[in-house]
Amino acid sequence: ILSYNCRGLGRGIKWAAIKKLNLKYKVDLVCIQETKKEYFNKLTCQSIWGDSNVSWDSVPSVHTSGGLLCLWNNSVFEVDSRVKGSNFLMLAGRWIKDDQRIYIVNIYAPCDLQGKRALWEELRQLRISHTDGLWCFLGDFNSIRSQEER
Numbered sequence: 001i002l003s004y005n006c007r008g009l010g011r012g013i014k015w016a017a018i019k020k021l022n023l024k025y026k027v028d029l030v031c032i033q034e035t036k037k038e039y040f041n042k043l044t045c046q047s048i049w050g051d052s053n054v055s056w057d058s059v060p061s062v063h064t065s066g067g068l069l070c071l072w073n074n075s076v077f078e079v080d081s082r083v084k085g086s087n088f089l090m091l092a093g094r095w096i097k098d099d100q101r102i103y104i105v106n107i108y109a110p111c112d113l114q115g116k117r118a119l120w121e122e123l124r125q126l127r128i129s130h131t132d133g134l135w136c137f138l139g140d141f142n143s144i145r146s147q148e149e150r
Contacts, residue, residue, distance in 0.1 A: 001104070002027045003138040009035040009048075009069065019050040028076040031089075031106035033140040035067035045071055057082055059089045068106050068139075077102075083126060087119050090126065092133070101133030109142040116142070 002021055006014050009032060022030060030049070038060040045056040048071060055074040061067030068089045072079070079093035089106045105123065109116055127135060 001136065001138065002030045003033070003106070004030065005033040005108075005140045007034050007036075008064075009037055009067075015048050018048050023050050029070065029072040029104065031104065031138055032069040032071075033067075033106065033108040035069050036061045036064050037067050037069075040069060045069075055079065057084075057089060057091065059084050059086070062086075066108050068108055070104070070106050085119070085122055087115075088123065088139075092130065103127075103130060103133055103135045105135070105137045105139075107137060107139035107141060109140065111142050 002018075002025070004018060004021075006018070009015070018030060018032070021027065035058070037058075040056060040058050045054055046052050053073060053075060054071050056069065056071045058070070059066075059068040066087070070089055070091055072091070076096055077091075077093055078096055079091050081092045083090040083092075087108055087110060091104045093102065094100065095102045107119070107123075109119055123137070
């Protein structure tokens with residue numbers, strides 16, 4: 001699994017960087033934050049992934065802020081449900097090799113404390129309502145320990 005905050009997924013360099021990492025490490029699932037895009041089509045996703053054997057889902061950006069994209073190898077991860085919020089995208093399904101139910105949550109958290117609290121409460125409720133598998137929360141939590149981390 002690869003998580004990547006691209007700070008804008010325009011064209012060219014960032015697409016190539018994700019494709020290179022995907023091919024080098026044989027990644028089965030890529031979660032991208034801060035795409036700053038409202039829409040993705042099949043050709044775009046195949047170009048980013050580097051192969052036609054790809055499935056995807058996204059949460060659109062609001063103007064030029066946020067945006068999430070998940071790309072996965074559909075012969076490895078069989079997605080059967082999805083839940084979208086303004087700051088997260090949850091994929092639920094079966095990791096085929098291990099025959100294991102798994103929940104992947106791609107997060108791009110708000111910067112303000114009130115927004116973070118609301119997001120984590122929404123995710124907590126989601127987690128409570130699905131107890132039948134493994135969970136992976138990943139992404140950009142917009143949390144820092146000191147200003148030097150910015």
